[in-house]
Amino acid sequence: MKLSQISSALSVRLENGSPDTEITGVAGVEDAAAGQLTFVANPRYAGAARTTKASAVIVAEDFPALATAMLRSRNPYLTFARAIELFHRQEEYGPGVHPTAVIDLSARIGVNAHIGPYVVVGKNARIGNEAIVLAHVVIYRDVTIGDHFFAHAHSIVREGCRIGNHVLLQNGVVIGADGFGFARDDSGRWHKIPQPQPVIIGDNVEIQANSCVDRASVGETRIGRGTKIDNLVQVGHGSHIGEDSLLAAQVGLAGSTKVGNKVILTGQVGVVGHCEVGDGAIVTPQSGVANDVKAGAIVSGAPAVDHKLWLKYSALLSKLPEIARAVRARGKRKDEE
Numbered sequence: 001m002k003l004s005q006i007s008s009a010l011s012v013r014l015e016n017g018s019p020d021t022e023i024t025g026v027a028g029v030e031d032a033a034a035g036q037l038t039f040v041a042n043p044r045y046a047g048a049a050r051t052t053k054a055s056a057v058i059v060a061e062d063f064p065a066l067a068t069a070m071l072r073s074r075n076p077y078l079t080f081a082r083a084i085e086l087f088h089r090q091e092e093y094g095p096g097v098h099p100t101a102v103i104d105l106s107a108r109i110g111v112n113a114h115i116g117p118y119v120v121v122g123k124n125a126r127i128g129n130e131a132i133v134l135a136h137v138v139i140y141r142d143v144t145i146g147d148h149f150f151a152h153a154h155s156i157v158r159e160g161c162r163i164g165n166h167v168l169l170q171n172g173v174v175i176g177a178d179g180f181g182f183a184r185d186d187s188g189r190w191h192k193i194p195q196p197q198p199v200i201i202g203d204n205v206e207i208q209a210n211s212c213v214d215r216a217s218v219g220e221t222r223i224g225r226g227t228k229i230d231n232l233v234q235v236g237h238g239s240h241i242g243e244d245s246l247l248a249a250q251v252g253l254a255g256s257t258k259v260g261n262k263v264i265l266t267g268q269v270g271v272v273g274h275c276e277v278g279d280g281a282i283v284t285p286q287s288g289v290a291n292d293v294k295a296g297a298i299v300s301g302a303p304a305v306d307h308k309l310w311l312k313y314s315a316l317l318s319k320l321p322e323i324a325r326a327v328r329a330r331g332k333r334k335d336e337e
Helices: 003-010 043-051 076-087 307-317 320-336
Strands: 013-015 036-039 056-060 069-073 174-177 182-184 190-192 199-201 212-214 221-223 298-300
Touching: 003 013, 003 069, 003 076, 036 076, 056 076, 069 076, 174 199, 199 212, 212 221, 298 307, 307 320
Parallel strands: 036 056, 056 069, 174 212, 199 221
Antiparallel strands: 013 069, 182 190
C-alpha cells in the first residue's frame, strides 16, 4: 500500500516523504525495517524515531522534523491502531448455523449470524443481527443480545442477562455466574444466598479472556457503554461500572462496588465492597481501595492514598531501618540520663 493511500485512509498529513513509497506492514519503532510504518506517541522514544529503519513514522502535529517520511496526527497512538487494521484484517465468518449447534426452537437468531460448532442457545434467547458465535459458546435461556455480538470459543452468557450492541467477549468469559453470597446459620455453616438478578452490559463493551461478571441477589450488575475489561478480572455481584472505563488485568471488584465513568483501574487493583470510585479517577497497580475515591483523583498503595503522598511514603521505606536505629539510640540515651 502506498503512503499516499495510507495518508488518505487515516486522514493524516504526509510530510517529507514520497507519496509513492510502498508500505508492506507495521512494526514498533525499534524493530521496524524498510518498507514498514511505525509510530511515536511517547516523547521518550524521540531518539528512536531519529534512528528507526522504518520508511515512515506516525508522529504528533508538533513533533520535531525527521529525515524519514512522517504522517502528522493529533493522536499518533490511535492512528497507529487504525494503521494496523489496514494491514491485518480480521478473519471473516460467513452466515450460517453449524449442524452440531443446539438451538432451542423458541430462540431467535438475527440475520447474517454465524453460529459455530457445538454452540448451545437456550430457551427464549434472543441474539441480534450479524452475530458471530464461535465454537462451544453457551447462551442460557432468556438472554437478550444486540446486534454485532462477537463471542469467542468457550464464553458463556447465563440466564436472563442482557447485552447491548457491538459487544465482544474473548475466550472463557463468563457473564452472569452466581455472585459470592453466603449467610452463616446458627450452627456456623454457610447457607447459599440465591443470585437471580441479571448482568446488564451496554453497547461497545469488550471483556477479555477468562474474566467473570457475577449476577446479584438483589439489584443488577451493570457495565456501562464503551468500557473495556482485561483478562482475569472479577466484577462482583451488584457492582456498577460506568462508561468508557478501563479495568486492567487481575482487577477485583467486591460486591456492590461503584466505578464511575472514564475510570482507570490498573493491574491487580482490588476494591472493597460498597466503595465508590469517582469519575476520571486512576488507581495505580496493586493498590487496595478500602474507601471512596474522589472524582479525578490518582491514588496508590494499600490502603490507597493520594498518589503524591504515597510517593513520599515510598521514599521513606528504604530509610526506615536508619530511622528505627536513630529512635532506639535516642531512647537509650534518655534512659541513661
